[in-house]
Amino acid sequence: KLDSLxxxxxxxxxxxxxMWKKRVDSDIISSTDxxxxxxxxxxxxxxxxxxxxxxxxxxxGKVNIIVTSGVFEIDQNELPKNFVAKEGVSxxxxxDNSSIVVNVKEIINPTIKEFDEVRGVVISNYQSxxxxxxxxxxxxxxxxxxxxxxxxxxxxELNR
Numbered sequence: 001k002l003d004s005l006x007x008x009x010x011x012x013x014x015x016x017x018x019m020w021k022k023r024v025d026s027d028i029i030s031s032t033d034x035x036x037x038x039x040x041x042x043x044x045x046x047x048x049x050x051x052x053x054x055x056x057x058x059x060x061g062k063v064n065i066i067v068t069s070g071v072f073e074i075d076q077n078e079l080p081k082n083f084v085a086k087e088g089v090s091x092x093x094x095x096d097n098s099s100i101v102v103n104v105k106e107i108i109n110p111t112i113k114e115f116d117e118v119r120g121v122v123i124s125n126y127q128s129x130x131x132x133x134x135x136x137x138x139x140x141x142x143x144x145x146x147x148x149x150x151x152x153x154x155x156x157e158l159n160r
Contacts, residue, residue: 021110022074023072025108029068038099040065
């Protein structure tokens, strides 16, 4: 954790293991009323902004649509099953009792994650790598002998 140079080197040597899958920058709009989802799809196809659509359809204190915006990996739960990634407004998908339409603003091809995005995973992997090397060096340096009498005694105690 404190070996920042070692961490950076480890990341640089293994950064191809830290890849984003194909992603989409999109707005995911869902409603329990399919007619409202159809209306959302029509408004998106006209080029209207999601904030305007949300304002128009969530009226009188009633939430008719839920909008989730962001960058999502293709297999993330936020996206509907069997989602086809292509720019523009999607077909309407069904999930449980909701209808979902996705407005894909951009498709982002797989890329290597930046160090800051995977720092925790890199630290964990680096520590495991150091531990493996250390154990290997200890095995080279020292001969392991098992005291069978003591092992038998410990096993007997554990089985009580």
